[in-house]
Amino acid sequence: MEDTTSDRVVHPLPQEGMSFDTIKQTLDPLVMPEPHASFTRAFRGPKDVQEVAKYAFTQFMSDNGFFSLYAPYMKTIEQQVIAMGVSLLHPDETSTGNFTSGGTESNFSAIHAARNWGKVHRPGAKRPNIVAPHTIHPSFMKGARYLDMDVIVTELDANGLGVAENIAAAINEDTVMVAASAPSWAFARIDPIEEIAAVATDAGVWMHVDGCIGTYISPFLEKLGHKLKPWDFRVPGVMSISGDLHKFGYSMKPASTIYWRSEELQQYHYVSIDDPYLGPYKMAGLSGSRSAGSIFSAWAVMNYLGEEGYLRLTRRLLEIKDRFTRGINVIEGLKMWEVDVMPLHFHSEKAATSSVYQGLTDRGWAALGLVNPEAITICADPSLSDADVDLFLADLKAATEAAIAAGDSAAKGEIRYG
Numbered sequence: 409m410e411d412t413t414s415d416r417v418v419h420p421l422p423q424e425g426m427s428f429d430t431i432k433q434t435l436d437p438l439v440m441p442e443p444h445a446s447f448t449r450a451f452r453g454p455k456d457v458q459e460v461a462k463y464a465f466t467q468f469m470s471d472n473g474f475f476s477l478y479a480p481y482m483k484t485i486e487q488q489v490i491a492m493g494v495s496l497l498h499p500d501e502t503s504t505g506n507f508t509s510g511g512t513e514s515n516f517s518a519i520h521a522a523r524n525w526g527k528v529h530r531p532g533a534k535r536p537n538i539v540a541p542h543t544i545h546p547s548f549m550k551g552a553r554y555l556d557m558d559v560i561v562t563e564l565d566a567n568g569l570g571v572a573e574n575i576a577a578a579i580n581e582d583t584v585m586v587a588a589s590a591p592s593w594a595f596a597r598i599d600p601i602e603e604i605a606a607v608a609t610d611a612g613v614w615m616h617v618d619g620c621i622g623t624y625i626s627p628f629l630e631k632l633g634h635k636l637k638p639w640d641f642r643v644p645g646v647m648s649i650s651g652d653l654h655k656f657g658y659s660m661k662p663a664s665t666i667y668w669r670s671e672e673l674q675q676y677h678y679v680s681i682d683d684p685y686l687g688p689y690k691m692a693g694l695s696g697s698r699s700a701g702s703i704f705s706a707w708a709v710m711n712y713l714g715e716e717g718y719l720r721l722t723r724r725l726l727e728i729k730d731r732f733t734r735g736i737n738v739i740e741g742l743k744m745w746e747v748d749v750m751p752l753h754f755h756s757e758k759a760a761t762s763s764v765y766q767g768l769t770d771r772g773w774a775a776l777g778l779v780n781p782e783a784i785t786i787c788a789d790p791s792l793s794d795a796d797v798d799l800f801l802a803d804l805k806a807a808t809e810a811a812i813a814a815g816d817s818a819a820k821g822e823i824r825y826g
């Protein structure tokens with residue numbers, strides 16, 4: 409295969425088609441081994457859950473999600489996914505949602521709806537903006553750019569949390585949306601949503617919670633007795649919440665949800681076109697044609713697990729978190745961060761974190777991290793066995809010791825979030 413690091417690849421369509429065997433021989437070596445690829449394949453359930461997700465996905469992968477608002481068999485399944493998901497969020501009577509391709513599209517949908525809502529409720533806004541703590545996910549900047557909006561980011565407190573007063577001070581006449589995270593990827597902490605939503609309500613702007621990570625895990629953490637700050641529709645003023653089924657919902661990618669406090673708010677999401685040739689054109693979200701596999705996969709996993717299954721996997725995830733935490737904190741110079749939910753992050757105090765990161769890469773791990781402050785991210789999920797965790801810890805110990813020994817001459821990796 410050619411060097412895919414170059415910007416431009418010249419690779420004409422072959423004159424004659426390749427055999428299936430050649431296709432397999434070419435692609436099979438690209439499949440990264442387990443468990444080294446686990447963090448980039450996250451988030452997954454254990455093997456049996458993966459089997460269910462894959463079965464439902466492949467059964468329906470050629471069906472077109474284009475028809476999800478219309479074809480009864482598909483509409484029912486999508487609506488049941490939405491109903492099961494929203495039931496976790498202490499909904500109002502008419503709270504509802506839509507199925508999307510991922511956190512980026514879910515957050516985009518909220519921004520788009522808020523902008524449309526702002527045209528009615530914030531008529532003074534000339535160039536609409538979003539106000540959010542600094543930890544807000546880059547999908548907000550991306551969505552805002554698509555929609556020609558601005559994002560005003562506000563300073564955090566010493567614990568990496570959004571500060572309601574800073575948000576209040578940043579809101580101006582162009583603000584249509586306040587957004588905060590439950591939790592953020594960067595620090596895995598839940599912003600003080602109650603205080604922030606109160607500020608948004610006082611200012612008369614849309615309040616969105618990015619629950620991409622939290623929606624399908626925090627309700628179960630709470631049921632297991634963990635005290636988390638309230639962040640869902642229990643909190644007055646919260647108008648929309650995103651939640652990724654392909655994270656702690658354990659469904660096949662791409663699968664996410666955007667939830668609306670009411671059907672009335674959901675109307676700001678839809679774009680209905682009356683095409684002169686095709687007639688009415690209205691989709692569940694941004695995409696037109698898409699595989700229906702992920703809708704069915706999500707339904708299958710949610711029903712396979714049920715509340716008992718999600719609680720069981722959450723308990724297992726806590727065990728895995730504990731194993732990583734104990735194992736990492738005893739490695740010289742490494743320090744785990746305090747997190748409310750997931751993912752897990754740690755940094756190195758004796759060697760550069762980027763050198764430890766490079767050492768993991770050299771040992772075959774597809775590692776993720778943060779650049780400021782430098783940290784390595786562990787996308788722990790219940791697909792990991794104790795042996796997988798121990799193998800990672802052994803390699804991490806070796807990488808850290810080597811980086812300390814090499815001192816300033818240790819190679820530094822380019823830490824990447826994605």
Ligand SMILES: Cc1ncc(COP(=O)(O)O)c(C=O)c1O
Nearest residue numbers: 510511512545547592593618620
């Ligand atoms: C808090 C948060 N929001 C949004 C996203 C974007 O999700 P996706 O990559 O599914 O588009 C992520 C992804 O990690 C995230 O952590």
